[in-house]
Amino acid sequence: MSPQPRYPIPAARFRCEIEVxxxxxxxxxxxxxxxxxxxxxxxxxxxEFPDANHNCWAYLVGPPGSTNQIGLSDDGEPHGVAGRPMLTTLQHSGLGDTALVVTRYFGGIKLGKGWMVKAYTAAAQTALEQVPRAERIAWVQLRATFDYALVTPLDRRLAEFECETLATDYTDKVSLRLRLPEEQEARFRRMFADLTAGQGVLDTV
Known part of the structure; x- marks a missing residue:
């Protein structure tokens, strides 16, 4: 099982702007x-923004706060004032599987390094706090084969495990292709074994 099989991610592309x-x-x-x-x-x-002074960026692939797959760039800004504070803000946002680009158009007033760190942090934080969130779920598919008499009893239990029926096949027995969150699989297997008195078959698809 994944160390964190479900976690928040951005629901879609989101954009906002601040002025400093x-x-x-x-x-x-x-x-x-x-x-x-x-x-x-x-x-x-x-x-999209070829005329911008800078397009600084950071990304994190994996669960919130992870460090395995990350990237960042100051894109010509002084070293450490943009990409690093953006990534740090991202790692503390509670979001996984997220990339962000901060596009800067220079307004004529030079910012010192400390102000630039604050500005890029604020730009990232403002967006990450406002972005609509969805949930990344690691799914598993199983094929359940069992006797006809158990169709209704099993159907009544599926919702407990956030389990969906993707396909149904009726032959001498009933065969269902099911999808459920990875974290529910062990519990579902135990329930299925009890319900079918060990006579049902569960295969990973």
Whole structure:
């Protein structure tokens, strides 16, 4: 089983903007399932805002706070003032599988390094607090084969395990293709064994 089989992710692409000392900071947040998806998102944003002074970015693939698959860039800003505070903010946001790009249009007033760290942190934080959230769930599919007499009793139990029926096949026995959260599988297998008195068959699809 995955160490964290379900966790919050952005529901969809989200964008917001703040202004700091006349510089515009446009933050775009995107759900991503891999490092390559994150890099493609960054490339897309750079193409969308080619005239921006900077398109700084950070991403995290995996559960909230994880460090296994991360990336960041200051995109020409002084080292450490953009990508690192953006990533730190992301890692403390409670979101997983997330990439964000902060696009900066310089407003004519130079910011010191301390102010720049605050500005990029605020830009990331504002977006990550407002982004609509969904849930990433690790699913497992099982094929359950059992006697006809147990169709109704089993059907009554499926909701307990957040279990959906994807397909049904009627031959000499009933065969159901089921989908349920990975974290529910062990409990479901125990219930199924009890319900069928060990006569039913459960295969991973």
């Amino acid at each position: 000392e006349r510089s515009r900071f446009i933050t775009t947040v995107q759900p991503v399932a891999s490092a390559s998806e994150a890099q493609a998102f960054v490339a897309e944003l750079k193409a």
